[in-house]
Amino acid sequence: MLNVKDLVVNYGAIQAVKKVSFNIQQGEIVTLIGANGAGKSTILHTISGIMRPVSGEVTYLDHPIQKTAAPKIVQAGISQVPEGRHIFPGLSVQENLQMGAFLRKDRAHLSQAYEDVYQYFPVLKQRLNQDAATLSGGEQQMLAMGRALMARPKLMLLDEPSMGLAPLFINEIFEIIQAINQAGTTVLLIEQNAKKALSIADRGYVLAAGEVKLHGTGQELLTNSAVQKAYLGG
Amino acid sequence: MQTIGQQLINGLSLGSIYALLALGYTMVYGIIKLINFAHGDIYMLGAFWGYFVINKLHFNFLFAMLSAMLFCALVGVIIEYFAYRPLRKSPRITALITAIGVSFLLENGMTYFFTANTRNFPQAIQTVTYHLGGIQISNIQLLILGTACLLMLLLELIIKRTKMGKAMRAVSVDPEAAQLVGININHTISFTFALGSAMAGAAGVLIGLYYNSIDPLMGMTPGIKAFVAAVIGGIGSVPGASLGGFLIGLLETAVQAVGLSAYKDAVVYFVLIVILLVLPAGIFGKKTKEKV
Numbered sequence: 005m006l007n008v009k010d011l012v013v014n015y016g017a018i019q020a021v022k023k024v025s026f027n028i029q030q031g032e033i034v035t036l037i038g039a040n041g042a043g044k045s046t047i048l049h050t051i052s053g054i055m056r057p058v059s060g061e062v063t064y065l066d067h068p069i070q071k072t073a074a075p076k077i078v079q080a081g082i083s084q085v086p087e088g089r090h091i092f093p094g095l096s097v098q099e100n101l102q103m104g105a106f107l108r109k110d111r112a113h114l115s116q117a118y119e120d121v122y123q124y125f126p127v128l129k130q131r132l133n134q135d136a137a138t139l140s141g142g143e144q145q146m147l148a149m150g151r152a153l154m155a156r157p158k159l160m161l162l163d164e165p166s167m168g169l170a171p172l173f174i175n176e177i178f179e180i181i182q183a184i185n186q187a188g189t190t191v192l193l194i195e196q197n198a199k200k201a202l203s204i205a206d207r208g209y210v211l212a213a214g215e216v217k218l219h220g221t222g223q224e225l226l227t228n229s230a231v232q233k234a235y236l237g238g
Numbered sequence: 239m240q241t242i243g244q245q246l247i248n249g250l251s252l253g254s255i256y257a258l259l260a261l262g263y264t265m266v267y268g269i270i271k272l273i274n275f276a277h278g279d280i281y282m283l284g285a286f287w288g289y290f291v292i293n294k295l296h297f298n299f300l301f302a303m304l305s306a307m308l309f310c311a312l313v314g315v316i317i318e319y320f321a322y323r324p325l326r327k328s329p330r331i332t333a334l335i336t337a338i339g340v341s342f343l344l345e346n347g348m349t350y351f352f353t354a355n356t357r358n359f360p361q362a363i364q365t366v367t368y369h370l371g372g373i374q375i376s377n378i379q380l381l382i383l384g385t386a387c388l389l390m391l392l393l394e395l396i397i398k399r400t401k402m403g404k405a406m407r408a409v410s411v412d413p414e415a416a417q418l419v420g421i422n423i424n425h426t427i428s429f430t431f432a433l434g435s436a437m438a439g440a441a442g443v444l445i446g447l448y449y450n451s452i453d454p455l456m457g458m459t460p461g462i463k464a465f466v467a468a469v470i471g472g473i474g475s476v477p478g479a480s481l482g483g484f485l486i487g488l489l490e491t492a493v494q495a496v497g498l499s500a501y502k503d504a505v506v507y508f509v510l511i512v513i514l515l516v517l518p519a520g521i522f523g524k525k526t527k528e529k530v
Contacts (some may be wrong), residue, residue: 052418053341077422090415092408103408107420151419 005190006082006159008053011060013046020046022214028159033181033191035222037198037235038211044194045087048161051085051192053077064159071156078105081158085165087194088149093137097128100136100147104154113156114131120187121150124180142173149180155226164198178204198235202226210235240372241406245495246488249341251379253487254386256440258465260471260479261393262314265408268474269412269430275337276317278461279344284310284442285452286348286361292360299362303385303443307436314435315428323424348454353520356453359446369382382444389440390480393433397476402429410474459503463490466510472520481521486507 006028013021021043028034036044049055051062053074062070069077083104092100101121108114122129123144129141137146145165152160161182166174174197182204185191195201202208205222210231218231225231259281266274284306291297291305321340325333366377397403409416409426417423445460446452467486471478486506492501517523 053419054414073422074417075420075422078418084418086418090412090418092411093408094411095404099404099407103399103404103416103419103421106405129408155420168509 005032005065006192007061007063008047008051009061009063011047011050011062012058013055014051015043015046015055016191019058020214021050021057022120024214024216025223026209026210026216026219028190028192030190031188032206033185033193033204035193035195035198035201035205035208036211037195037201037208037225039235040196041213042211043214044211045163048084048163048192048194051077051082051161052174058226069156072193075107075219078155078157081155083152083155083157083159084161085145085152085158085163086217087163087167089141089144090141091136091144091147091151093135095132095136097136097147098132100151101128101154104151106155108155117156120156121153124153124183142169142177145169145173145177149177153184153189157189159192160184162191162193164194164196166195166200174200191198197237198231199226201229243373244277245369245491246374247373247379249488249491250484251487252381252491253484253514254383255441256460256464256467256486257480257483257526258386258389258437258444259460260467260483261390261437261476263465263468263478264471264473264479265406265430265434267468268476269406269427270322270326270333272322272333272337273465274322274333274434275461275465276321276340276344277434277438278457280310280314280317280457281438281442281445281460282348282452282454282457283313283344284439285446285456286352286442286454287439288443288446289357289359289452290431292362299443299447302362302480303440306439306440308441310439310442311432311436314431314438318428318431323427334352345454345458352454354454356451357362359450359452361450362447378448382448385440385444389437393437394476396433402426405432463503463506466506470510470513470520472517472523475520475522478520480523495505 009025010021011021011024024047038044046055050057053072057070061068064080064082090101105114105117127143128150130148139147140234167175169177178200181191193201193205203223207221208225209216210218210225218225218228259277262277263274266272287309288302292302297305317340321336322333323338350428363378368375381398397406405421406429408421409423413423463486464483467482468479470485471482489506489509490502493505
């Protein structure tokens with residue numbers, strides 16, 4: 005579905021991503037794990053069209069998209085839930101969701117999208133008219149995911165969804181990610197919580213200093229001694 | 239009591255002009271953090287457009303104003319496209335200096351092509367003065383006040399209710415996240431310039447009718463005062479700009495009424511300084527940061 009080949013991306017003067025290649029098949033949950041500064045977010049921003057690669061290719065459903073503008077990429081079916089949530093403060097919860105469907109014109113589609121979001125995140129339905137800035141961290145994460153789902157994406161990019169959340173919320177978020185995946189959305193997940201991410205992922209890639217160091221199924225990586233040592237706390 | 243009532247009417251009329259102008263400053267600042275110093279000159283262009291279509295094409299007042307709004311919206315979009323868009327990623331000071339340059343270009347361009355002469359704005363509407371308990375109100379003042387309030391209401395509805403208005407707010411709080419949901423930043427910024435410039439165009443035609451005279455430099459002082467109004471209200475805040483505009487208008491008339499006409503501009507800046515000392519972000523300025 006998505007194929008990234010020899011991707012090189014600069015972040016300011018630093019080469020943040022050095023010849024990274026990976027792929028995602030339809031229906032999978034794939035995770036990229038690695039420490040801070042490994043280049044994970046830069047990769048997501050490049051897929052979303054916010055950053056441009058120096059070289060390499062990003063192919064989505066057999067079309068190269070590394071030069072495509074961000075709104076076109078959303079339209080093609082790739083939505084991102086950015087790191088740090090980035091909900092729109094000052095806009096109500098409902099307006100935030102509506103912005104998620106900015107490019108959707110047909111009403112039937114829209115009401116189905118709202119229904120799906122309320123089903124995954126019932127709490128949002130209770131807070132529709134509240135300013136999004138007044139939500140708790142966990143609720144903001146749910147809103148950010150709900151907003152991305154409003155575009156009814158084929159591929160969802162999640163950047164550190166568990167960051168700064170209480171353990172209870174983390175479990176809930178991961179269950180919802182699995183549910184979204186089972187409903188037919190392919191997921192690319194970036195996490196520092198490697199254990200959690202690998203336990204739900206079909207496959208994973210381990211990144212360090214802008215390069216892919218290891219690749220395998222979620223289970224393989226979970227039991228790999230090098231991964232355990234570096235990312236799973238022994 | 240009568241004098242106070244009279245000055246209130248005069249102040250509100252003038253204030254609505256400042257408010258219409260201040261809205262443009264505040265919306266543009268809200269979305270690209272630029273003080274658009276050419277904004278006062280768009281108001282001047284609106285007045286000249288009104289002058290032209292009423293005199294040469296015999297438009298009635300309503301069509302003159304609506305066409306001026308359309309014309310100014312177009313000018314605003316063109317200015318943004320050619321002058322500010324290429325500088326989107328440059329330091330803010332670069333864009334600011336460019337805005338001053340655009341202002342000079344419009345003022346001197348108009349002077350060059352149409353001379354610096356002051357001209358009489360056509361009396362498209364016959365002035366009628368009503369007497370209400372010793373207070374004089376002209377139909378022009380009512381028209382200014384009514385039109386300004388109507389336009390502000392309309393703007394509020396656009397910003398709060400329409401999809402494009404919501405996109406404007408989304409881009410102004412978080413441009414990157416706005417792109418990630420598929421909002422086209424360039425279109426949204428063009429839309430903002432169009433809205434703000436249309437307001438300025440309406441203000442230009444209204445002031446022409448009110449003061450009866452227009453010239454290529456007429457946008458300078460009201461432009462700066464409207465900017466002050468936007469800052470007092472809290473730059474970036476739409477209700478703040480309206481309130482600031484009315485405040486400045488009332489203040490200026492009050493100072494004139496007590497016989498200090500020569501100091502009316504000084505008083506405006508004095509009040510600006512005092513308000514910024516007490517409320518550094520302006521009356522409706524944003525104090526809170528988002529929760530992370």
